[in-house]
Amino acid sequence: MSLDHPAIAIIGSGAVGGYYGSRLAQAGHDLHFLLRSDFDAVRANGWIIHSCDGDFSLTPDQFHAYNEPSRMPPADLVLVTLKATSNDQLGLLISPLLKDDTIILTLQNGLGNEEQLARLFGSHRIIGGLAFVCINRGQPGHIHHTDHGLIAIGEYQGPPTPRLRRLADIFNSSRIRCRILENLRYGRWEKLLWNIPFNGLGAAMDLTTDRLLASSAGIDLVRDIMKEVLAVAHADGVDLDPKLIDQKIDHTRTMQAYRTSMQIDRQTGRPMELDAIFGQPLRLAAAHNVPIPIVQLLARQLRTLNNE
C-alpha cells in the first residue's frame, strides 16, 4: 500500500469531490480529478473555493484534470464522490485506475454504495465515508462551502485498520476534520436519520430546513420520520441512540435556511438520489415487516417528483 505519497483520484468532481480534493491538493497531495461539466473551466482556471473556513484557490498546475478515466494514472486512493444516481457507471469509471492495492473510499450518500463497489472491485478495497458538509456548486470551477465539513470513515469489513488511521491522518493534516468510525453501518444509519426526513421533506415539499422546524407540526413530522428510521435501523441490526433525534434537530437549527441536496436537485431539475437514500431502507423495512408509513409516503411523493 502506498499511502505515503498517494496518487489520489477523485471520481465525480462536483461540490463534494471538488472541495475535499482541493483541500488535499492544497496540502500538497497528488490529485487527479475526473470532471464532466466543469472540465474546461477547471483545467483553464483551476478551482476557486469559497469556504466558511477560509477562501482559497488552486491554479491548474497544482493538480491534474481529466475528462476521460482512461487517461488517468493508476491511483493509490480512489475517492468516489459521484452522485449515487450515476452508480451504473462505477465500473467504467474506476476500473482503469486500479492497482492491486488501490483503496476505494466512497463518500456517497445513502445505503448500498459500498456493497456495489465491493461486488465490482472486491470487499478488501472498500472504505466507507460520510461527509457532513454544507456545500454547493457555483459557476463552473467555483464551490461554495457554507458550513461544517467533517468526514467520518470506516472499514467496510470489520473494525478500524492501520490503513484507515493513515487515511484519517491524510485528511486531518489537509484541514479536513476526519474521525474514525468503529462501525460504518452505524454511521450510515446515523446519517440516514438526518437525510431521510430533511432531504425527503425538503425535496417533497420544497422547503428549507428552517421552514421544516418553524412549527410544531413540522417538528413532530421530522421526529416521527426519525422514529421510523430508528425502527428500520434496529431491524437491520443497528441500534441508534434515541437521543440522536433531539440532537439532530437541535443541530439542524444551527444550519439556518439550509437547502438539502435533494431540494436543490428538485429545483434544478436534476435527478434525486432516491434509491441511495430511500430505496434500501424501504427494502429492509419490507423484508423485516417494519411499518414505516410516513417514509413510504414521502418516497411516493419523491417518485412523483422524479416522474417515475
Place this chain on the structure above:
Amino acid sequence: MSLDHPAIAIIGSGAVGGYYGSRLAQAGHDLHFLLRSDFDAVRANGWIIHSCDGDFSLTPDQFHAYNEPSRMPPADLVLVTLKATSNDQLGLLISPLLKDDTIILTLQNGLGNEEQLARLFGSHRIIGGLAFVCINRGQPGHIHHTDHGLIAIGEYQGPPTPRLRRLADIFNSSRIRCRILENLRYGRWEKLLWNIPFNGLGAAMDLTTDRLLASSAGIDLVRDIMKEVLAVAHADGVDLDPKLIDQKIDHTRTMQAYRTSMQIDRQTGRPMELDAIFGQPLRLAAAHNVPIPIVQLLARQLRTLNNE
C-alpha cells in the same frame, strides 16, 4: 320569499364571488358586492372578467359595491363566497343583511360551512353549493376564469324545494350552468374526493395537477388518497361511486397545468383552507376509526406549511 326580483348580496368578492356575481349582474340582477382588498378598484372601474366563455366587463353603475356590511340593504339572497379561513367573521358580515325570508347560499369549499351558518342563522335559510370552476384573481377588479364553471346546489335539510329550483333558474338564465343536488352531502363528499388529493398534494408539494398525473407514482398516490376519502365518506353515511375515482382523474387531465387554490395560497403566502377541506374529514375518520394514513400525513405537511 322574493326571488322574482331578488336583491343579491355577495359576501366575499374574491374570484368566485366576483365571477358569479358579475354573471348575475350582467343578466340584469340587483347585485350588492361586499369587497375588501378590491373595493377601490371595483367601485372606480367595475369588474373586468377574462372568461373562457367570453370576456365581459361591468361598469360601476351596473352593481353596488360596499366595504362595510352595515351600509348594505337587506338581501333576498346572500351568496357566501368568503374563504372558509374567514368563517369566524360570518356572523358579523351576514347579520346586517338578513330579513325573515333571506336565503343564504354558501359556495365555500369543504365540510362544515352549512353547519356553521345554520348555527348562526337557522337551518331553514341554508342552501349549500359547490363551484366547479377554474378561476383566479388578477390585478384588482380583474378575474381570470380559465375553465369550467358549473355550480351544483342542494338544500341543507332535505330534498330539493321550489326555492332551490327557482335559484337554479336564476343561475341558468345568467349563463351560470347550475344543477340541482338531490343530496348535498353526497355532492360535498364528491368534491372533497377531488379537493383532498389535488389541493392537498398540489399545496404540500407545490405541483400543478398535470405534474401530479405525469407519472404512475403520482397517479397511484392520487388514487390511494381518493380511496381513503371514499372510506371516510362511507363512514359518514355517503356511499360515493368508486367509478368516480377514474372519472375525476380523467377529468383532471383535461385541466392541464392547473394550480389549485391551496397551491396558489401557498405560493402567495395566504392562509390555506385547511380546516374546511381536511379538518372535518380527519375528525370523522377519527370518530369512526377509519384509517386514512396518507390524508393524515398530507394534513401534517400542510400544517407545517401553515406554520401551525
